[in-house]
Amino acid sequence: MPDEIKALSSQLAQDPDSLVFLRLGELLRQKGQLDIAHRVALTGLERHPHLPDAHDLYARILADKHDYERAFDEWDMALRIAPDHIGALKGLAFLYFKVRDVQQAAAHLEAAQRAAPDDPGVAQALAMARGGGPGGRGAEAGAGGRGTEALTEPEPIAPAAQPLEEARVFAGLEGAQEGLLLLDASGRVLGGALKDRTGRDATDAVAAYLAGVSQEAARTVKLLGLGRWTGLAAEGDLGHVHLAPPTSDALLLVDRAVPMGRLAIIAQRAALAARRWLEAHA
Amino acid sequence: MTAPAAAYGKALDLITRVRGVRGAMLVSAEDGIVVAEQLMEGIKGPAVSALAASLASRLRRAMEAAGVGASLFWHLQAEHGALLVVPTPAGTLVVAVAEPDVNVGLVRLELLRAAEVVG
Numbered sequence: 001m002p003d004e005i006k007a008l009s010s011q012l013a014q015d016p017d018s019l020v021f022l023r024l025g026e027l028l029r030q031k032g033q034l035d036i037a038h039r040v041a042l043t044g045l046e047r048h049p050h051l052p053d054a055h056d057l058y059a060r061i062l063a064d065k066h067d068y069e070r071a072f073d074e075w076d077m078a079l080r081i082a083p084d085h086i087g088a089l090k091g092l093a094f095l096y097f098k099v100r101d102v103q104q105a106a107a108h109l110e111a112a113q114r115a116a117p118d119d120p121g122v123a124q125a126l127a128m129a130r131g132g133g134p135g136g137r138g139a140e141a142g143a144g145g146r147g148t149e150a151l152t153e154p155e156p157i158a159p160a161a162q163p164l165e166e167a168r169v170f171a172g173l174e175g176a177q178e179g180l181l182l183l184d185a186s187g188r189v190l191g192g193a194l195k196d197r198t199g200r201d202a203t204d205a206v207a208a209y210l211a212g213v214s215q216e217a218a219r220t221v222k223l224l225g226l227g228r229w230t231g232l233a234a235e236g237d238l239g240h241v242h243l244a245p246p247t248s249d250a251l252l253l254v255d256r257a258v259p260m261g262r263l264a265i266i267a268q269r270a271a272l273a274a275r276r277w278l279e280a281h282a
Numbered sequence: 283m284t285a286p287a288a289a290y291g292k293a294l295d296l297i298t299r300v301r302g303v304r305g306a307m308l309v310s311a312e313d314g315i316v317v318a319e320q321l322m323e324g325i326k327g328p329a330v331s332a333l334a335a336s337l338a339s340r341l342r343r344a345m346e347a348a349g350v351g352a353s354l355f356w357h358l359q360a361e362h363g364a365l366l367v368v369p370t371p372a373g374t375l376v377v378a379v380a381e382p383d384v385n386v387g388l389v390r391l392e393l394l395r396a397a398e399v400v401g
Contacts, residue, residue, distance in 0.1 A: 196349030209344035213337065217358055220333040220365060223326055224379055227361030234341055234357075236350035255348050 025057045052078040056087035084115035182274045185249040187211025214251040242267040246274035290318035293396035302384030309375040368393040
């Protein structure tokens with residue numbers, strides 16, 4: 001393998017537009033050289049932004065680095081470009097398993113099986129998911145299916161006291177129980193939770209202050225003749241928040257120490273999940 | 283408010299010269315009263331300033347409770363435009379009303395510069 005890595009590196013140096021970065025990145029990932037693999041994948045992605053395999057490779061590296069949120073985004077992007085991309089479907093199934101959303105994981109594995117009926121890894125993972133195996137652990141390995149330790153390491157079991165429906169509002173989105181909050185018009189918490197920087201639960205305090213914000217934002221933009229409000233991004237000196245209206249009478253708060261642009265993308269995704277959840281529970 | 287009144291006009295000029303900005307205001311964060319304004323005709327300054335101050339207050343408290351610290355800049359996005367706000371340490375809100383395709387980064391920069399002028 002080192003010889004192959006050397007050969008591929010040299011090939012890539014001679015022709016930076018070459019697609020050998022895919023093989024090289026994967027080999028480096030398998031070897032555990034995640035930082036170098038990350039650089040190779042990112043450079044390749046910059047040159048080939050519409051190549052689903054490039055997003056898939058990058059997502060796998062991110063998943064190995066436990067950056068599941070960005071891995072989710074990359075696999076999601078791969079699927080937008082190529083809706084039947086097996087790697088992306090398996091990757092997303094793996095992430096859904098990680099948050100114990102077996103239903104969504106199975107749905108992605110079913111889509112993967114339709115696209116690749118002969119893939120034994122998919123069939124095995126799907127069988128385990130349908131059989132309701134022990135927390136989807138085996139299925140998780142099959143869904144990841146890349147033979148990496150990171151994709152198969154055990155995850156802590158969600159607290160038993162956590163209300164199931166509440167937990168599912170933001171299923172598949174990392175930080176669902178510490179950085180995403182869904183409120184109704186009166187500030188009642190419908191889902192998610194929020195922790196401050198010290199790890200203390202800040203859900204109720206934040207919800208109380210945000211009661212009525214959705215209506216005030218709506219009134220402000222109406223007065224200005226700006227149509228419907230679509231989001232409120234706020235920059236703090238220790239982090240950022242993003243508010244979004246998944247429906248006219250609900251408010252979503254996303255709180256993360258990530259750049260504002262990225263936070264907006266996370267908020268968009270969370271708002272979509274919240275809207276679906278609200279519609280299903282209307 | 284620490285700056286002389288002439289400085290207010292200068293601060294607002296910094297913001298309104300950015301292409302896509304429809305107007306700018308200095309608002310008292312405490313009571314939502316307009317301190318100075320340069321708004322295009324048709325924008326209801328006093329009503330908007332009152333709501334902006336109320337939003338700023340709720341947001342500030344929520345952000346402090348969430349542990350993300352003091353609010354430095356916020357951006358209310360809408361289908362046909364945006365409201366951009368920078369609170370100053372002295373209790374003034376520097377507010378811009380903008381078109382949807384405005385360069386938000388540039389407006390933010392000018393709002394921060396205006397906030398320094400206003401104090």
